[in-house]
Amino acid sequence: MSVLDPKKTYNNLKKKGFSDSITKSVDHKRLEFHHDGKFVLSTKISHTNNDIDNYLIKQMSVQCKLDKDDFLDLAKCPLSKADYLEILAKKGLLD
């Protein structure tokens, strides 16, 4: 079972081009991904100190349009922003 540290994940996703959403909640933050001024996707990330559990990883993976392994690479670093854009472009999600 994989778990992610919420703070590290938040910071890493920010480095990959994600930005804070205008919507806010007590227990979570929302990150959005924009490309060429267009809203592409958003994902919800835990705001508490609890690790991001398996079911939240599943949700974030789907929201980021990645399979679980690629999402873990995106969240932990190996998958670069350029690689990520390439994946989204191949899926026709940047048009």
Added chain:
Amino acid sequence: MKIDLNSGAYIQIGGELGKYNSLPIDSLVKIAQDLQELVYTLAKHDLPSNEPIDLNNFKIELTGFSQGSAVPKFAFSARSENKSGFHWREHRNSVNEKFEKLLEISNDGDYGKIIQLYPEPLKRNVVVSNLYSFVNSFGSSPVNFVDVDTSTNKVVPIFRINRFKPAAKSKLITEIKEIVDSTKELEEAVGKIRITKAKGKTHRRIINTYSGKNYSLEFAPEVIVAENRKYFLKFPLRCLFEKEDDYYIIQSEMLGIIGTGRTEDEAEQSFSLEFDYMYTRLTTLKPNQLTKQNQLIKDIINQIVENVEE
């Protein structure tokens, strides 16, 4: 050795079958085939396994008839091509010895003794099956293995072939269950289950199952309740409902919305919040701020939602 297949063993067939000093072709063929099978079986199971065994050495031939009744004589083939290997003679003698022991048992009529001759079920099963077939191939006709004095044509009974009853055969046959390949095939299916509750007990009965990727469980809300808003839909929003590992998933692939949770309620609540976010967020964005995919989702959501109650 009372019976010697090397020189030939006479089988005296009396009664209805042999009363004309003749044998119907089909009976003779059946008797000969069953005898041949029995001899082959003995050769396969009773000879040393570390020596080459040529089954051709155990071919039986019909070598003669004598007067008195139908008395065919069966012997190992005398043809040179059926005498191969160094030990063909010893092997034939070994098989003959076992054959004679089986005839002794038949003569006693106590087929249960076969278990002493063949304690191993694997060998016994096949010997019993072939012996049963052979001794019953004569029908109800009295049958003897006999010796015939060729000078006087006098027939001297050696072994009487007694009927081998099915019940006796069943007792001797041991069921051998093959090891079933334990490799499991995993297939997922969804189904319709009828649940009945009576006297505090719940019974579930599967009515139908559907397998394949085209079938799935669904979650189809007509009203979506988020934190501060209630969405009334024109028709149910059909979403996938799945349990994966230790959590639940509700996902609308059409709208790109997913909710997950450790319980069904948590997953539903998560889905509702995601729907609420998507609806409100897309509403705030102009067409030139949306990808084609998100514009499509916005259009669909606007079509689905009848009204929103704050």
